[in-house]
Amino acid sequence: MAPWLPDILRNPLAALIGDACTKTLIDELNIFDPLCLRHAVSKGLGLGIVLGGCIVKLPQLFKILNAKSVAGISLSSYVLEVLANAITLAYNFRQGYSFTTYGEALFIGVQNIVITLLILAFTGRTMIGLVTSVSLLVFTYVLFDASFVGPSILSVLYGLTIPLVISSRIPQIYAIHKNKYTGQLSAFAVFNYFFGTAARLFTTMVEVDDSLVLIGAVLAVVANGVLAAQMLYFWNAQAPQDKYRLDTKKTK
Template identity: 80%
Template sequence: LPSILRNPLVALIGESCTVTLVDNFDLLDPNCLRHALSKGLGLGIVLGGCIVKLPQLFKILNSKSVAGISLSSYVLELLANAITLAYNYRKGYSFTTYGEALFIGVQNLTIALLMLLLTGRATLGLAAGVSMLILTYALFDVSLVGGTMMSTLYGLTIPLVISSRIPQIYTIHKNKYTGQLSAFAVFNYFFGTAARLFTTIVEVDDSLVLVGAALAVIANGLLAAQMVYYWNASAPKEK
């Protein structure tokens, strides 16, 4: 295999599995096959995380409306993104097992700020954006947030993930309508979290991360189910 192809592959799945799967063409080796599948899925999730919220962003920009979208859901998810990113980075886990948190977090921040702007709360949006950046910096600084505190905060992201979905789930249930919520984002998020659960089981020996991944699948699954159920529903009539 040419070095231009081999080197990235080695960086992704390691020298040993590259030799096994590529050089020896032993595609039935269970350990390397599972490892390669996990790495491939992880990389795909990270790349998908770069665009998963863009359809939602463009939908808001095109319609100039945030109808049916819960701001609190985005704020809670953004907090979870920041904590997840800092926790996994400080633990030294492979970027392919958590990297989407960075890109999704940036998109969530952009959408949340846009929602505040479109609802006439630009000043609040500016203050919130600056506060979020300061908080994220603090999470990465060991001298400001110690290891025990970091683990505690990550543990709190488990209910936070659920909490971030509840407002959106409730909004849809109340309106019987998905509004400007992007189906692409919802379904991609669901399948992405399902794949992330697999990569966590394979690569990360951390019960906190595993529980968080499992609950994310459940929460996103409920939202995806609502999207299907209310697929053809029309906007509620104003009284």
């Protein structure tokens, strides 16, 4: 059957889901083909996750700037998450996986670095923030260069991101449990992160034949699910005394 969809629409679709599935689903209108339907849904979700990753942490960033406070936000959680983002990005890129299966790590990582610097700035550690940002950039560059980090070492590092993902959430989960308050933590970011990781689990199961990636996706859903549950439980909790406001810091 000859293609009926204009090339201006068909070509981007074919680039996303492939010529074979475009022919099956679009040209032949066989929308119930199980393999192509699952593949198309996975690609669509993956693209949505990547696009969502461009903005998922922006509400958190703006909330910090508007409040001039980092109350309730764990620095160690963000540092660990940035490390996991960098390793995830390098591993998937060097493995040759589709960008739609991991691309959000790039955009979320950049936003996490900015938030990490804000946390350091609002707690009077600006110089440490500059050193940290340079160190993270160098670390990321090294991961992408096979002459510095070989495939076997990178696989080990990626395996370490599995406990790293959990570790990055534990300080934040503990901080909320201890304070009984979510502080300046963005509900939009938390819930979007949870639903995004759930969707990423589906795309991983469909497109990526890699047990390390699958285990990481499962644990990310669990960890983000706990954080989302805390957000709901402490939704109307009263704020304790905020000692992390920039405008209340003592000056010498």
